[in-house]
Amino acid sequence: MLKAVFVEQTGDPSVLVYKNHEISKPSSGEVLISHTAIGLNFIDTYFRSGLYPAPSLPFIPGNEAAGIVEEVGAEVTNFKVGDRIAYAGPLGSYAHKRTIDASKIVKIPDSISDEIAASVMLKGMTARYLVKESYAIQAGDNVLYHAAAGGVGQIFTQWAKYLGATVIGTVGSDKKAEIARSLGCDHVINYQTEDFVQRVADITNNVGVEAVYDSVGKDSFPTSLDCLRLRGTWISFGQSSGPLPDFNLSILSQKGSLRCTRPSLFHYIETPERLAENARDLFEVIAAGHVKISSPTVYALADAKQAHEDLENRKTTGSVILKP
16 A cells, blocks of 8 residues: 655644555656655755645645656656656655656656665755855855755755865764765864854954855854855855744845845746756766765655654754655
8 A cells, every 4th residue: 555644734743644645647747656765854844844834734745756757647758657757846755656747857867876866856956056046156265054064065065165165164063063074164163162153254364255055044143144254145045943033134234235045946946947957967966976975864754753853853964865
């Protein structure tokens, strides 16, 4: 019997229910996928808790996975039965199988395993828009990345280094500091024991960094702004510590005519062409060895509740996948 994880009411990880799930045949423009690996991300916890509203209740969480095409609907011409594919969005990946619009998937190159693809689609394409579009990193730039040992942080650090940046990363433990250094982070700051604003000032000779990449949210605001140079860019793309408080935009002027952006991956992969471009860039830097991906931590899909608890309690490092 096919199974899936459902959220029937929002709340803590205990609301995740693993139960039987029926699958319909693919409609026109859709494919039926048998999942081989499912990505786990902080955004999954946001939907589960209700911080991000799901389209309806109940729903199947999860925005990323890899698998094999089992059946194609009418008018699908770019994919065939047996193709290895991956995707990031829409909701519904915490399941043995699913149907999905063929415009939302990409083929996995032979050089990339299903486990790696499932663990990097969302995080890797997020890193891609961070380094190339939210603020286009140039050789010689100084940038600050919060949570440098996390899933996106590990990819971002390597990609930013490849582009020639000096990367300053914050972490929450000595163990995570070792991980960040091993990936090439030039300066690692343990925010539990050090004042990261002062450390950034010391590292940059009081100039500040060109960009701050912040997925932490409440706990790193407004101090992140104090790390930026004049006309620097603050990229707030997550809120693992809680949502940002309301603030007056004049603070950006007061702190140096700063720029800010609140991006979301799904606005960077909104067309099949944009999706293909993002995925191609990601797979190319991995295949070339510029970005090395560690084997992800694996939980059974049936243990999604435990996986969410460990992720939110910061017991995981790097990527995590669920295996059907």
